[in-house]
Amino acid sequence: MAAFIFFVIMFTLMASTTPRADAAETSAAAVVIRVDQSGKGDYKKIQDAIDAVPSNNKQPFFILVKPGIYNEKIIVPGDKPFITVSGSKTNSTVITRNDSGNIIESATFTVLASNFVGRYITIKNTFRRHGIQAVALRVSGDKVVFLGCKILGYQDTLLDENGRHYYRGCYIEGAVDFICGNAASLFEVCVTYVTRISVE
Template sequence: MCGKKLLCFSLLACLVMSSLNVAYSSSAVLIRVDQSGNGDYTKIQDAIDSVPSNNSVGTFILLAPGVYSEKIVVPADKPYITLSGRNASTTIITWNEAWFNQQSPTVSILASDFVGRYLTIQNTFGPNGPAIALRIVGDRAAFYACRFLSFQDTLLDDSGRHYFKNCYIQGTTDFIFGNGLSFYEKCHLNSISTNGGAITAQRRSSEGENTGFTFFSCKVTGVGVGTLTLGRPWGAFSRVVFAFSYMSSSVLPSGWDDWGNSDNQRTAYYGEYRCYGPGSNLSKRVAWSHQLSPPEASPFITKAWINGLEWLRPTPTSFIKPPHKGKK
């Protein structure tokens, strides 16, 4: 009887794992991009375009060091792609364009199950207008040790569940914005504004909408004293929590901004939990922000906030050649 139970359990486990076969696979197709011609492709977009539509195989696109002056799109029908450099300081994807439409960002991730590793993604347009370095629309996207650089509106965390770890994000105002459900862990948020501005502009528009940003064990810095706020509500029910994070003196004592509309004070949810540093003093915070108790903070401070244990996956440990090699 015990053996039958074990067999049933094993079969059930196999069924569950097969439904997540890509996410838990230890192998992936390897495609190399090298501008010198020593890889499969010389352009990143050509490598992405080579991935079959409705892809069901993990694909690891490895970039040789270099500055890639390209506008990159990962289409919605090409999931399970990893785009990786070896070091973010030497693997740079760059473009120069103001935010006119959805095609303006330097990199646009429309597909689900995307991973970015050891990359710098930047938009050099500015500093007098919005210029998006990265836009993420796809669900279940993760970024590790990446750098996102621009001025206003650097990172459009548009929709879906996203995870950022050990990333550096720089801008002037609203430089992390959108309506994603996202967990930022051990990230450095740096404002280069000398005239003030908000770090976040989260766009949750109703109480029932399950979106928001958590910043866990992060670092907040700026170029001056009292030059920035932690967030302002792009949507009336904007939701942002900072926990166990260092805040420099660049953070204004008030902490948060209602974007000139006092009605937002009743609906936005801005919380802080066990933060530290000169900018974390709560004595002069706006009265409508939340100083969280342990039970109140609990839902926000683990990867369960984004259901991360269900979809975050390890880096592949073995690689296979792509079925078709290019030399573009």
């Protein structure tokens, strides 16, 4: 428990920084990978940048995502800890999919690794039908942090599955069971918004 409290305090201090504390300020401590759909970065897709991180890495990797709408299904594997995925502005860096039917497999963004940080990104699952699971974000790694993010969906938006997690300054939206799971999580200065349930 004491270790988790220390972890939360550490990332609370991180959260007090602005989005401008990006790759330029983290490059001394981390390997920086830039994702840019225009082709001006190291990769055009976020998943390609994650795939480039070596398995069982011990060095932090900072993936800076330029503004854009990324229609991707993201998985951060369990053997790739110490990754940060960061946008510069939450509303302009959007990861989106339209998937449904299985609470595990439908997730737009899945974090299985420990020591992961997500910053200033929007994660969406645009599927909307009552009674059908459609996860936007699934978090199953330990010691995972999301700062200033938007997590948008309809049913089971945030599957806070397992591990210890910290959400600060996040906006989470859904209609049915939209925060669920067995994780030990702290939500600080977050907004939850219930959308209208539509029954066909």
